[in-house]
Amino acid sequence: MTHEEFRDKKKISSEQAHKELFEAYCGYVYTIVFNRLRSVAAREDIEECLCDVFADVYCYYDPGKNVSGDMSGFIGTIARRKAAALYKSIISGAETVSIDDESAQQLISEQDAEREAAANEQRRIILGKIAGLGEPDSTIIIQKYYYGRSAAEIAGMVKLTPENIRVRSGRAVKKLKEMLEKEDISL
Amino acid sequence: MQKDELDLDILENADSRTIETLSERYSALSDSDVSRLFARSEELFRSRTTEGRGEYSTSVSGVEIYHRPLWQKILTAAASMVLICSAVAGAAIFCKNNSDYRIGKDGGESSPRSIEDYIGSTEEIPYETVLENGKFAMSYDNFTCDSNPLQISGAPYRDAVVAKPFKSVLVEDDKVVAPLNEWEFPVVSGGEYVGFVNCDMRFLMNQELGFWGGQMFAPKLNEALEKGSIAIFTTVDGTYGIYEDNTVVALAADVAYSGSITFEQVDQGYNLLTTDSSSDIVYGPMSKEWGVTLKALNVTPTGLTLECSQSGGKKVHELSTGSYFVIQKLSGGVWEDVEYLPQEYEIGWTSEAWIIQKEATAAWNVEWDMIYGELPAGEYRIGKKIMNLRETGAFIENYAFAEFTVQEDDGSAAAVCEREPSPEEIFENNKILTAEEALEWAYDNPVVVQDDGQITSGRDVWDSFFDSVNAKKPASVMCVYNYVLDEESVSPELYEEEKDLYPQLFFCLLRYDGEVFHVKMRKSDETKLDTDETYKYLLHLSAENPDTALYRYTDQYVLVNDPSVTWEQLQRSMFSSQSSDWIKHSTVYMDMYN
Numbered sequence: 001m002t003h004e005e006f007r008d009k010k011k012i013s014s015e016q017a018h019k020e021l022f023e024a025y026c027g028y029v030y031t032i033v034f035n036r037l038r039s040v041a042a043r044e045d046i047e048e049c050l051c052d053v054f055a056d057v058y059c060y061y062d063p064g065k066n067v068s069g070d071m072s073g074f075i076g077t078i079a080r081r082k083a084a085a086l087y088k089s090i091i092s093g094a095e096t097v098s099i100d101d102e103s104a105q106q107l108i109s110e111q112d113a114e115r116e117a118a119a120n121e122q123r124r125i126i127l128g129k130i131a132g133l134g135e136p137d138s139t140i141i142i143q144k145y146y147y148g149r150s151a152a153e154i155a156g157m158v159k160l161t162p163e164n165i166r167v168r169s170g171r172a173v174k175k176l177k178e179m180l181e182k183e184d185i186s187l
Numbered sequence: 188m189q190k191d192e193l194d195l196d197i198l199e200n201a202d203s204r205t206i207e208t209l210s211e212r213y214s215a216l217s218d219s220d221v222s223r224l225f226a227r228s229e230e231l232f233r234s235r236t237t238e239g240r241g242e243y244s245t246s247v248s249g250v251e252i253y254h255r256p257l258w259q260k261i262l263t264a265a266a267s268m269v270l271i272c273s274a275v276a277g278a279a280i281f282c283k284n285n286s287d288y289r290i291g292k293d294g295g296e297s298s299p300r301s302i303e304d305y306i307g308s309t310e311e312i313p314y315e316t317v318l319e320n321g322k323f324a325m326s327y328d329n330f331t332c333d334s335n336p337l338q339i340s341g342a343p344y345r346d347a348v349v350a351k352p353f354k355s356v357l358v359e360d361d362k363v364v365a366p367l368n369e370w371e372f373p374v375v376s377g378g379e380y381v382g383f384v385n386c387d388m389r390f391l392m393n394q395e396l397g398f399w400g401g402q403m404f405a406p407k408l409n410e411a412l413e414k415g416s417i418a419i420f421t422t423v424d425g426t427y428g429i430y431e432d433n434t435v436v437a438l439a440a441d442v443a444y445s446g447s448i449t450f451e452q453v454d455q456g457y458n459l460l461t462t463d464s465s466s467d468i469v470y471g472p473m474s475k476e477w478g479v480t481l482k483a484l485n486v487t488p489t490g491l492t493l494e495c496s497q498s499g500g501k502k503v504h505e506l507s508t509g510s511y512f513v514i515q516k517l518s519g520g521v522w523e524d525v526e527y528l529p530q531e532y533e534i535g536w537t538s539e540a541w542i543i544q545k546e547a548t549a550a551w552n553v554e555w556d557m558i559y560g561e562l563p564a565g566e567y568r569i570g571k572k573i574m575n576l577r578e579t580g581a582f583i584e585n586y587a588f589a590e591f592t593v594q595e596d597d598g599s600a601a602a603v604c605e606r607e608p609s610p611e612e613i614f615e616n617n618k619i620l621t622a623e624e625a626l627e628w629a630y631d632n633p634v635v636v637q638d639d640g641q642i643t644s645g646r647d648v649w650d651s652f653f654d655s656v657n658a659k660k661p662a663s664v665m666c667v668y669n670y671v672l673d674e675e676s677v678s679p680e681l682y683e684e685e686k687d688l689y690p691q692l693f694f695c696l697l698r699y700d701g702e703v704f705h706v707k708m709r710k711s712d713e714t715k716l717d718t719d720e721t722y723k724y725l726l727h728l729s730a731e732n733p734d735t736a737l738y739r740y741t742d743q744y745v746l747v748n749d750p751s752v753t754w755e756q757l758q759r760s761m762f763s764s765q766s767s768d769w770i771k772h773s774t775v776y777m778d779m780y781n
Contacts, residue, residue: 028210030215052228054225054228055232120201131212139213145195164621187194
């Protein structure tokens with residue numbers, strides 16, 4: 001959805017515009033927020049953060065501003081800031097952190113940057129190999145081992161029984177590990 | 188870490204490219220999550236705007252309530268009902284307050300909008316395509332499901348069918364301005380309109396159709412059509428019908444129509460409803476059209492055996508059904524849902540989908556004593572939802588029913604359904620199981636399991652069977668043979684070609700009637716018999732394998748018609764290219780051990 005489309009729809013019905021915006025970007029925002037908070041926050045907190053992001057997007061969005069094009073940059077920025085702020089508040093135990101706090105933005109050193117670049121490359125290989133498992137196995141792996149969903153939840157997504165999911169996931173893990181070993185990656 | 192575990196922590200706190208890849212390839216949220224979380228985001232948004240927090244005041248000051256009931260009514264209805272439709276997937280139902288709908292101002296002045304703004308896309312999607320949209324099935328489900336989420340009078344309507352849809356036309360200043368690009372599918376039960384499922388093609392959401400529906404003006408439409416056919420039109424004040432004599436009836440409008448438009452102007456064909464339009468069914472008891480027939484067998488007051496067969500039919504894709512069923516009782520000529528027993532917890536239906544094989548018959552036991560208790564004598568029917576899945580997200584669901592009678596209980600039959608089906612019943616009733624399910628079942632039952640060339644369970648079951656055979660006593664035994672495809676033992680090309688066909692599991696039912704052996708085999712997920720043969724003898728052959736073999740001994744039981752046949756002859760029979768060497772036989776049990 002572009003800024004123009006959202007602005008036009010919002011003129012007719014705010015809620016309809018919000019709904020369309022939410023449906024278009026909720027997966028993207030959830031991925032950003034989950035990626036940052038996966039290890040420190042409960043699923044409920046991650047979901048609340050996602051809703052918080054969208055409530056902010058609806059509030060901050062100024063239909064009078066003459067901006068155009070894709071909205072993902074604008075939404076992604078709010079999502080990253082919200083997630084970083086929540087991450088910091090959980091880690092530090094602080095009640096609230098301003099999302100405009102500069103410290104919410106992480107500064108990385110040169111060595112960190114090199115390490116990060118290597119990690120990014122490894123992530124790309126891993127995601128490539130997971131995709132190489134084919135469907136539904138790649139979805140099963142990501143939903144089970146990354147998003148932490150139960151076999152019953154995944155079963156609903158890929159139209160298989162929970163028993164199928166358990167059997168397939170075991171095999172898929174084995175196959176994935178073999179594929180990654182050839183790339184010298186051990187998970 | 189265990190072998191089957193996987194640590195994907197490395198994907199955390201990743202760069203934008205990784206996040207985009209994850210986001211594009213994998214759905215992070217289910218449909219029901221989306222509905223639920225959207226509601227929460229709106230709640231947060233409203234709480235912030237109504238609390239009047241300073242940081243948001245700028246963004247809300249440019250919005251005011253702008254009363255423009257003309258097309259806005261249509262839009263608000265659409266928006267709120269889309270949410271109700273989503274509620275079927277498990278989210279809460281929203282009661283929308285129309286005053287929340289606002290039209291913004293540009294530059295401080297209200298900007299009159301052209302009709303085109305409200306017409307939206309004029310591209311029509313054939314209603315036949317709409318019928319195959321998964322959201323249509325969910326919307327239809329609002330009329331048939333127990334929870335009656337739209338609070339429609341008299342619902343659930345298990346027999347509900349959908350009549351051919353119509354479109355309204357937009358009328359302004361006594362002229363037809365444009366068609367309203369929205370299919371209105373009338374939902375019909377017992378020949379009467381009971382509500383509508385609407386498909387909005389004007390404002391596609393993420394290229395997806397918008398669905399909404401409800402009882403709406405169905406009662407008024409029934410009343411109006413008693414007097415004759417009408418053409419439907421929509422104005423600033425609502426929706427009306429016009430008769431051929433140009434009299435107008437308000438269907439969904441607070442005020443009477445005051446213009447002078449004529450029937451001839453309004454009637455476009457696609458918006459004409461005749462007195463018998465409700466009998467032009469486009470979506471209904473499709474299970475019959477799909478060739479699905481349900482039959483109730485072995486009826487007791489607490490259960491029955493349900494036989495499901497499929498034969499012929501039109502537009503049959505992949506048919507399946509789940510665990511859910513409903514029991515209805517015939518009362519005064521009307522089928523009424525039997526009430527559930529009081530439950531401590533909400534009844535949870537498991538989510539498996541059983542494939543209904545084409546041109547085949549399957550049967551399974553249904554027990555309802557936990558849900559309905561013991562049914563008193565009477566005429567009943569059991570309803571199963573049948574899904575016809577064309578592709579993911581494109582399916583039609585409909586009920587199929589089997590009628591049955593519960594006789595006065597003499598106390599003798601009820602016990603029949605209380606036990607698990609025997610292995611023989613699993614085979615004979617054509618129970619469909621995936622290889623994984625069948626293997627799991629086999630390990631829990633008195634069945635011989637041969638997994639990957641070895642007997643892994645049920646040696647005692649086999650020995651008992653063989654003892655009976657030696658004593659010339661009739662006996663039967665069920666064996667299952669599980670086959671997996673080992674990637675390393677086949678070529679990569681063959682593996683790619685075959686991998687989706689495995690694992691495969693075969694059921695083998697071997698019966699000895701005291702004289703001859705009858706052997707039947709079928710794949711666990713098919714009803715078609717792979718083998719159906721009779722033999723005179725069951726030979727027990729043992730062999731010592733070469734030193735290079737993985738296992739030293741092979742123990743084999745083979746059905747033959749010539750008792751003098753040897754191990755070597757059978758081996759030659761199997762591997763010879765000469766057809767004259769073939770000896771008819773069937774290996775029913777083979778074990779390898781050291």
